[in-house]
Amino acid sequence: MSFSVTILGSSSARPTPSRHPSAQLVNVHEQHYLVDAGEGVQQQMVRAGINPLKLKAIFISHLHGDHVFGLFPLLSTLGLYGRRTPLPIYAPAPLGEILECHRRYFDTDLPYETEWHEVRTTEHALLWENRTLEVWSIPLRHRVPTSGFLFREKRPPRNVDKFKIAKYNLTIAQIAEAKRGEAVELDTGEVLNNEELTYEPYKPRSYAYLSDTAWSPKAAELCRGVDLMYHEATYATAERKNARLRGHSTTEEAARAALRASAGRLVIGHYSSRYKDENVLVEEARTLFPNTCAATEGKTFTIEKQR
Amino acid sequence: MSFSVTILGSSSARPTPSRHPSAQLVNVHEQHYLVDAGEGVQQQMVRAGINPLKLKAIFISHLHGDHVFGLFPLLSTLGLYGRRTPLPIYAPAPLGEILECHRRYFDTDLPYETEWHEVRTTEHALLWENRTLEVWSIPLRHRVPTSGFLFREKRPPRNVDKFKIAKYNLTIAQIAEAKRGEAVELDTGEVLNNEELTYEPYKPRSYAYLSDTAWSPKAAELCRGVDLMYHEATYATAERKNARLRGHSTTEEAARAALRASAGRLVIGHYSSRYKDENVLVEEARTLFPNTCAATEGKTFTIEKQR
Numbered sequence: 001m002s003f004s005v006t007i008l009g010s011s012s013a014r015p016t017p018s019r020h021p022s023a024q025l026v027n028v029h030e031q032h033y034l035v036d037a038g039e040g041v042q043q044q045m046v047r048a049g050i051n052p053l054k055l056k057a058i059f060i061s062h063l064h065g066d067h068v069f070g071l072f073p074l075l076s077t078l079g080l081y082g083r084r085t086p087l088p089i090y091a092p093a094p095l096g097e098i099l100e101c102h103r104r105y106f107d108t109d110l111p112y113e114t115e116w117h118e119v120r121t122t123e124h125a126l127l128w129e130n131r132t133l134e135v136w137s138i139p140l141r142h143r144v145p146t147s148g149f150l151f152r153e154k155r156p157p158r159n160v161d162k163f164k165i166a167k168y169n170l171t172i173a174q175i176a177e178a179k180r181g182e183a184v185e186l187d188t189g190e191v192l193n194n195e196e197l198t199y200e201p202y203k204p205r206s207y208a209y210l211s212d213t214a215w216s217p218k219a220a221e222l223c224r225g226v227d228l229m230y231h232e233a234t235y236a237t238a239e240r241k242n243a244r245l246r247g248h249s250t251t252e253e254a255a256r257a258a259l260r261a262s263a264g265r266l267v268i269g270h271y272s273s274r275y276k277d278e279n280v281l282v283e284e285a286r287t288l289f290p291n292t293c294a295a296t297e298g299k300t301f302t303i304e305k306q307r
Numbered sequence: 308m309s310f311s312v313t314i315l316g317s318s319s320a321r322p323t324p325s326r327h328p329s330a331q332l333v334n335v336h337e338q339h340y341l342v343d344a345g346e347g348v349q350q351q352m353v354r355a356g357i358n359p360l361k362l363k364a365i366f367i368s369h370l371h372g373d374h375v376f377g378l379f380p381l382l383s384t385l386g387l388y389g390r391r392t393p394l395p396i397y398a399p400a401p402l403g404e405i406l407e408c409h410r411r412y413f414d415t416d417l418p419y420e421t422e423w424h425e426v427r428t429t430e431h432a433l434l435w436e437n438r439t440l441e442v443w444s445i446p447l448r449h450r451v452p453t454s455g456f457l458f459r460e461k462r463p464p465r466n467v468d469k470f471k472i473a474k475y476n477l478t479i480a481q482i483a484e485a486k487r488g489e490a491v492e493l494d495t496g497e498v499l500n501n502e503e504l505t506y507e508p509y510k511p512r513s514y515a516y517l518s519d520t521a522w523s524p525k526a527a528e529l530c531r532g533v534d535l536m537y538h539e540a541t542y543a544t545a546e547r548k549n550a551r552l553r554g555h556s557t558t559e560e561a562a563r564a565a566l567r568a569s570a571g572r573l574v575i576g577h578y579s580s581r582y583k584d585e586n587v588l589v590e591e592a593r594t595l596f597p598n599t600c601a602a603t604e605g606k607t608f609t610i611e612k613q614r
Contacts, residue, residue, distance in 0.1 A: 013383075013384070013387060014384065014387060014388075015349050015350040015353050015384065016350075016353065017350070017353055017354045020350070039346060039347060039349075039350070039377070039380045040346060040347045040350065042322050042346075043322040043323075043324070043327070043346070043347065046322050046323065046324055047324045063412065063413070064413075065379070065380055065383045065413050066380075069376075069379060069380040069383075070346070072372070072376060073346045073372055073373075073376040076320075076372045076376075077320070077321065077322065080320060080321060081321075094412065097412070098408075098412050101405075101408040101412075105370065105401065105404070105405050105408075106370070106371075106372050
């Protein structure tokens, strides 16, 4: 029942010897989701010990090269690896057209389907859902249409007390009723209140990915109560003007977003190549939001269960 | 007057944690040429201390992703860096169409021109020429149209003896005549034979890039006398069948090509990801061609001047 985020790339557009462009792997209950796909993402996955074949879906925030150029080689390699399962890709338009171009020139015989789903970057909408997870779009403010992503674990079923299962000799059907929060009627006709059999499950966990964006109080509001927030901090506070000009955020703005959302923890990244040491940026953000960490390649942030 | 080759990527298509897909930087008299552009090539250039803005031209052997996916991010980044000089790119068709797609979606305001020149992969033709260098295509045998590249330094001008310049008080025009191999008439009317003033320059140097290809005696013949030959050796000799099936070469075939061309030195690369240690492959090739080296990321092979 894991919930974690592994940083595959922490840099902005200009390459540096050690940082890679934006990409992250979100692991929810051992289901793998890729968020952005900067150049080199497939090698970064291999380095982090992540099997690219296990990808459930890909979410692309916007169509700037440093967030998407690693997608095309990854798609080709998944073909080499023999993927057969269709691969959903959530991204703004016109990714569908671009994928078609790529396929025409490089992957005419790809053994699986790529399913592009358009992300409307002005809407806060449910994009993806399965038994345990929802992924929502978060409109962002950048130079091109851009969407963040909010990963929300669904409320887990109630926990059924093992001792009560033994005591009342519950059947699988009765356990399922209890998990759903229902009362259970025993074979004897006796009816047990749900509270008698179950206890509160852990709190659903959540992760927000907000990149690239200028300061956006609305985006922060949509992430209210999030356990872990990634917010880009391309620039130090002194570069406020530059940030505004380029549709990016400063460390201070990232920290303010985390404060506004009452986030549990903040991770910053998408560092401009001018900052050789990202700790300068982290220290700045910490003056406003102490629980701030640096995105660095290969680092995994785990959200532990809490009751 | 350097002549060297720096390996930026040594792997075949499947990514490994440490090897990068095919790319090399050929430096001839401090003019930089990129040969193939696998994913991550721009970061590999930065790591090797090579300024991407200094690129004179790019040569792409064929349009398989592991030789070209790094081109598009590189072109975008050169725009970010503010390149203004047109960039010639030599590659088989339909690279022109693909560049157009890329430009339409990612680089509508690129501040320089990309000039695609079609490489006809069945012809041994002169592709590029300047004062000191010629680059020739070498038809190869692969699953798609593929061309190798032969970098041939032009014959350097004759060396004019410094003592003779002083002795006869030669003018710049007279020195130029001597360099061209001509006789020189002094102001006194005396005519000096060229041999009196000059001595043999160093031998023109050459480098052949042969990847990807199945065994091709014709390609080897076209590289006769080459100082340094890079030949792909995707597989060990035992995998001969697999190599043939995939249009690749074994270590033995790479060594035979070097023997056939009477190459000075052989570098092998494009290793299948199954070989964790490339020395196994190098040892095999050395049994036939002792002067064989392994392509490894960041390694530079220099061709020294010889008289």
